[in-house]
Amino acid sequence: MNIRLKSLLPDLFTSAGKRLVRHRFVLASSVIACLTLDLAYGGRGIGAAIAVAFIMAAALLVPGRTAEKPREERRDGATRIETLLATDLAEAVQDPLFVSNASGDIVYANEAASVAFGTVAPGMPLQLKFRAPEMHDFIARVMEGGAGPFGIDYVERVPLERAYRVSATRIGDGSGLFVLLFRDQSEARRIDRMRADFIANASHELRTPLASIAGFIETLRGPARDDPKAREAFLQIMQDQTSRMARLIDDLLSLSRLEVKPYGKPSERVDLRMVVGGVRDALAARAKDSGVEIELDMPPEPLEVLGHRDELFQVFENLLENACKYGSSGGRVVASARKAADGSERIVTIRDFGPGIPEEHIPRLTERFYRVEIGAGRPQKGTGLGLAIVKHILTRHDARLSIRSKMGEGSSFTVHFPAPD
Numbered sequence: 001m002n003i004r005l006k007s008l009l010p011d012l013f014t015s016a017g018k019r020l021v022r023h024r025f026v027l028a029s030s031v032i033a034c035l036t037l038d039l040a041y042g043g044r045g046i047g048a049a050i051a052v053a054f055i056m057a058a059a060l061l062v063p064g065r066t067a068e069k070p071r072e073e074r075r076d077g078a079t080r081i082e083t084l085l086a087t088d089l090a091e092a093v094q095d096p097l098f099v100s101n102a103s104g105d106i107v108y109a110n111e112a113a114s115v116a117f118g119t120v121a122p123g124m125p126l127q128l129k130f131r132a133p134e135m136h137d138f139i140a141r142v143m144e145g146g147a148g149p150f151g152i153d154y155v156e157r158v159p160l161e162r163a164y165r166v167s168a169t170r171i172g173d174g175s176g177l178f179v180l181l182f183r184d185q186s187e188a189r190r191i192d193r194m195r196a197d198f199i200a201n202a203s204h205e206l207r208t209p210l211a212s213i214a215g216f217i218e219t220l221r222g223p224a225r226d227d228p229k230a231r232e233a234f235l236q237i238m239q240d241q242t243s244r245m246a247r248l249i250d251d252l253l254s255l256s257r258l259e260v261k262p263y264g265k266p267s268e269r270v271d272l273r274m275v276v277g278g279v280r281d282a283l284a285a286r287a288k289d290s291g292v293e294i295e296l297d298m299p300p301e302p303l304e305v306l307g308h309r310d311e312l313f314q315v316f317e318n319l320l321e322n323a324c325k326y327g328s329s330g331g332r333v334v335a336s337a338r339k340a341a342d343g344s345e346r347i348v349t350i351r352d353f354g355p356g357i358p359e360e361h362i363p364r365l366t367e368r369f370y371r372v373e374i375g376a377g378r379p380q381k382g383t384g385l386g387l388a389i390v391k392h393i394l395t396r397h398d399a400r401l402s403i404r405s406k407m408g409e410g411s412s413f414t415v416h417f418p419a420p421d
């Protein structure tokens with residue numbers, strides 16, 4: 001308590017002092033008025049006492065919020081923006097920006113403009129810099145004046161194709177200058193195109209089994225109405241097609257769930273031996289049906305990474321399922337895990353001894369809907385989304401996938417995780 005009071009006292013005195021100085025003129029006139037009144041009414045000291053009371057009250061009363069200070073700050077801010085140069089503002093804009101005079105000559109280009117379009121000699125006509133006919137028309141329209149706003153989509157093809165939204169605005173009143181701002185739309189366009197492709201692919205994948213089911217329903221109602229053997233065969237195909245559609249929808253939902261999930265660095269310590277072992281148990285029945293034996297080659301001690309257990313389960317489920325599905329002719333699949341020799345990585349390899357994957361397909365396997373069709377005899381067994389999901393999850397784990405394959409000898413899919421610390 002003592003200490004607090006001690007540290008408070010000097011503060012109290014300095015702030016009282018400051019208040020007295022700030023209000024010195026008001027105080028002085030009040031004191032003079034009191035003393036004059038005192039003298040006028042016989043000098044009984046009452047006026048002097050009131051004056052002293054005034055001074056003490058002014059020093060000690062807790063100040064209210066004065067409007068003075070914010071006003072000072074506002075004035076400062078306004079002064080700062082008034083003295084700011086137009087070129088300072090133009091440089092602060094991260095998109096390419098040109099300022100041109102009334103005859104269409106460039107009088108200023110910011111740094112972003114030089115990076116995107118090369119250095120511009122001052123005085124160069126805009127129409128010489130941008131020779132595309134649509135830009136010529138646009139610049140002419142802007143120079144003619146009239147009511148804005150002016151905007152145009154413009155594609156720069158060299159050295160890289162980039163799509164811009166260009167807008168032009170007059171500066172100030174009667175300055176004759178106008179500003180041309182280029183907003184890069186390339187990334188947004190690429191995402192739009194990807195989304196459209198994705199929807200087209202997903203619809204196509206769903207329509208194929210649907211069309212097949214619709215065809216069989218028609219046949220069952222018509223020509224195969226009284227053929228119990230054909231009916232049984234067709235119903236089986238229809239059932240396969242519906243499960244294919246269900247798988248596709250499950251995979252699509254999985255992907256979209258991953259995409260909307262906020263990115264958080266995985267923090268759980270997960271023992272890879274447990275995850276891979278768990279997947280092996282979950283797939284045991286299916287592996288047996290395909291005539292495949294899954295062998296584990298794991299270290300005796302825990303092999304930990306930082307991860308989301310369920311997501312990692314999904315990764316190895318996809319990889320082991322693929323190995324059993326596409327490599328079943330090899331009869332066995334080996335899942336092995338180890339530390340890298342220099343300790344920097346934790347490595348899991350899923351190896352099969354099946355037909356292998358032609359080299360040219362390997363870089364594209366993780367694309368959505370990508371499947372390798374080898375010969376007409378190989379039926380479509382999957383959705384083509386499995387490895388896309390694997391890649392997505394691994395990226396979230398700072399991990400990577402490497403694929404090796406030799407025709408006739410089999411394939412190996414290897415996941416490299418960073419060490420946990």
Ligand SMILES: Nc1ncnc2c1ncn2[C@@H]1O[C@H](COP(=O)(O)OP(=O)(O)O)[C@@H](O)[C@H]1O
Nearest residue numbers: 322323326371372382383384385386387388411
């Ligand atoms: N172990 C493997 N051996 C041979 N081909 C494989 C193997 N793993 C994947 N593939 C090929 O890669 C394609 C993409 O796999 P994936 O993305 O998991 O989709 P899906 O299994 O749903 O078809 C598969 O269609 C298959 O052609």
Ligand SMILES: [Mg+2]
Nearest residue numbers: 322382386387
């Ligand atoms: Mg798969």
